[in-house]
Amino acid sequence: xxxxxxxxxxxxxxxxxxxxxxxxxxxxxxxxxxxxxxxxxxxxxxxxxxxxxxxxxxxxxxxxxxxxxxxxxxxxxxxxxxxxxxxxxxxxxxxxxxxxxxxxxxxxxxxxxxxxxxxxxxxxxxxxxxxxxxxxxxxxxxxxx
Numbered sequence: 001x002x003x004x005x006x007x008x009x010x011x012x013x014x015x016x017x018x019x020x021x022x023x024x025x026x027x028x029x030x031x032x033x034x035x036x037x038x039x040x041x042x043x044x045x046x047x048x049x050x051x052x053x054x055x056x057x058x059x060x061x062x063x064x065x066x067x068x069x070x071x072x073x074x075x076x077x078x079x080x081x082x083x084x085x086x087x088x089x090x091x092x093x094x095x096x097x098x099x100x101x102x103x104x105x106x107x108x109x110x111x112x113x114x115x116x117x118x119x120x121x122x123x124x125x126x127x128x129x130x131x132x133x134x135x136x137x138x139x140x141x142x143x144x145x
Contacts, residue, residue, distance in 0.1 A: 011060070011134075060132045061100060068103035077107035077137040082115050089121035096128045105138030113142040121145055 012026035034055045041049050068079030081104060086092030096115060106112030114136055117123055122145065133140045 009056075058132065060134055062098055062132055064098070065100045065102060066104065067101065072103040072137075078109075079103040079105050079137050080114070081105060081112050083111075083118050084116065084120060084126075085118045086120045090123070090125060092120055092123075092126070094123070094126040094128075096131065098130050100132040100134075101140075102135050103137070104133065105136045105140075107137040109138075111142065111144065113138050113140065115141045117141075117143045117145070119144055 010030055010032065012028065012030065014024045015027045016025040018024070035053045036055065037053055039051050039053060041051060043049055066080050066082060072079040080101065082096075082101075084092055084094050094117070101114045104114035111118060114133055115128055117126070123143065128141050
């Protein structure tokens, strides 16, 4: 969100898109004002730089969803996690793409990130991309080789 002070991101559902595609209607209504402007700043060398300030928008839903159950939420903070482990370099190839992870990761538990490449050596053929990882209890991805 493009807030000067960020109390929290606002997760909303798009309910309509204008005919010209330049605006959306969301539900429930936003609680905070979000900027959509260009600001001009002067650098220490006297040059003028333009900075675009826009709201962050992301598609959070995916067809494949990995999530913690109802007992995962506070105070437990003990969500789902995907641990990948193998005997050594390139003996495991993981291509994790276009999934959603929600209520995932295990807070303050060593090596319990939502996606964890656990001591698996070189992973040059593996990737994690175009995923939606949100409402997590630990950092999103760990590559521990």
